[in-house]
Amino acid sequence: MNLLVTGGAGFIGSNLVRHLVRTRPGDRVVNVDKLTYAGNLRSLADVESAPNYRFVRGDITDVALMTRLLAEESIDAVVHLAAESHVDRSILGPEEFLRTNVMGTFALLEAARATWRDGRRGRFLHVSTDEVFGSLGDTGAFTEETPYAPNSPYSASKAASDHLVRAYCHTYGLDVVTTNCSNNYGPYQFPEKLIPLMILNARGGKPLPVYGDGLNVRDWLYVQDHCEAIETVLERGRTGETYNIGGNNERRNIDVVTALCDLMDEALGVEPAGPRRRLITYVKDRPGHDRRYAIDASKIRRELGWEPRFVFEQGLRETIRWYLDHQEWLEACLDGSYREYYERNYGEKR
Numbered sequence: 001m002n003l004l005v006t007g008g009a010g011f012i013g014s015n016l017v018r019h020l021v022r023t024r025p026g027d028r029v030v031n032v033d034k035l036t037y038a039g040n041l042r043s044l045a046d047v048e049s050a051p052n053y054r055f056v057r058g059d060i061t062d063v064a065l066m067t068r069l070l071a072e073e074s075i076d077a078v079v080h081l082a083a084e085s086h087v088d089r090s091i092l093g094p095e096e097f098l099r100t101n102v103m104g105t106f107a108l109l110e111a112a113r114a115t116w117r118d119g120r121r122g123r124f125l126h127v128s129t130d131e132v133f134g135s136l137g138d139t140g141a142f143t144e145e146t147p148y149a150p151n152s153p154y155s156a157s158k159a160a161s162d163h164l165v166r167a168y169c170h171t172y173g174l175d176v177v178t179t180n181c182s183n184n185y186g187p188y189q190f191p192e193k194l195i196p197l198m199i200l201n202a203r204g205g206k207p208l209p210v211y212g213d214g215l216n217v218r219d220w221l222y223v224q225d226h227c228e229a230i231e232t233v234l235e236r237g238r239t240g241e242t243y244n245i246g247g248n249n250e251r252r253n254i255d256v257v258t259a260l261c262d263l264m265d266e267a268l269g270v271e272p273a274g275p276r277r278r279l280i281t282y283v284k285d286r287p288g289h290d291r292r293y294a295i296d297a298s299k300i301r302r303e304l305g306w307e308p309r310f311v312f313e314q315g316l317r318e319t320i321r322w323y324l325d326h327q328e329w330l331e332a333c334l335d336g337s338y339r340e341y342y343e344r345n346y347g348e349k350r
């Protein structure tokens with residue numbers, strides 16, 4: 001197969017590209033990425049010269065470029081991850097989220113529709129999020145039938161893109177599959193998201209900003225598990241279906257942060273000033289903060305035989321070790337635009 005991965009220089013994308021390039025030497029992987037603040041070619045340094053890999057810098061909203069790439073590379077499947085992905089940034093500035101997540105998905109669908117006709121078929125795998133379902137109370141979990149109720153500009157833009165993908169299947173007969181996954185963690189995640197941000201700040205003895213009361217719940221999935229789930233759906237998912245992907249691993253934010261502090265103390269030793277838990281600082285809540293997410297992943301298990309392999313405590317330990325061993329990767333993220341974002345987001349929360 002010739003695969004086009006969009007957003008392959010981001011967190012999940014780079015883990016997925018590495019996985020596909022290494023485990024499928026007979027397949028070709030073309031990675032198209034705009035290289036926004038979240039895209040980083042350092043994350044792919046170890047596969048950049050693989051014979052079955054090509055990187056193209058490009059914007060997914062450029063329908064002419066997307067159409068050209070699909071034809072030039074005889075693409076059999078698009079695995080679409082490119083997106084603006086951070087909720088807090090969507091609150092500070094939603095426009096880019098609509099442009100990339102909605103119009104970018106639309107452009108890719110148009111390119112696919114133009115290319116895959118006259119008997120030639122290709123598959124469009126759309127990588128989405130559990131956030132489209134909104135917020136849960138104390139019980140229950142999102143199934144594929146849960147009604148959409150997005151609460152942030154980010155999740156609204158992802159919901160819009162999910163609907164477009166569905167419509168292109170229903171109306172034009174495009175072979176689409178959609179995945180809705182819970183919170184990922186692991187190597188190469190940009191340090192704006194909870195886990196890498198806390199590792200970075202704990203390493204530097206800086207405050208660990210926990211939003212609100214810290215009791216919001218997320219379901220955490222190790223990124224390698226997500227990559228394997230995407231590959232499974234790509235190969236065997238049924239056209240027009242959606243699949244929920246989750247780790248069956250719900251945690252309160254405060255429990256994640258305290259576990260991280262303890263593991264950092266274990267890895268680096270307790271500082272003279274005291275255990276790293278002392279750095280935990282409650283700050284003003286994220287506006288519209290979803291309380292709880294949980295995934296019922298029984299459909300993908302039942303139909304496709306996928307299950308997560310990684311245990312959270314082990315995954316967390318490995319993630320911390322990776323960040324401690326890759327200081328240069330982390331530091332390259334910390335440019336002026338990062339500091340500006342940090343001040344804007346957290347300055348408002350003091």
Ligand code: NAD
Binds near residue numbers: 008034086130184
């Ligand atoms: P990320 O922010 O780390 O990476 C996004 C990538 O997309 C970056 O490399 C960026 O340069 C690229 N990109 C952005 N705009 C682009 C454009 N206009 N054209 C081309 N490339 C562009 O995101 P991530 O966390 O790896 O998430 C990847 C996908 O998975 C997203 O669609 C996200 O909604 C979804 N998802 C993420 C999670 C999670 O926990 N991170 C969970 C479920 C679903």
Ligand code: DAU
Binds near residue numbers: 192
């Ligand atoms: O559920 C899937 C989604 O998970 C993906 O679609 C998104 O792309 C991804 O960013 C993630 O969204 P969240 O908003 O859940 O992730 P984030 O890491 O930003 O926050 C996780 C939780 O931690 C959330 O309840 C907010 C809280 N938090 C986050 C940050 C950055 C804090 O308390 N302090 C922080 O500094």
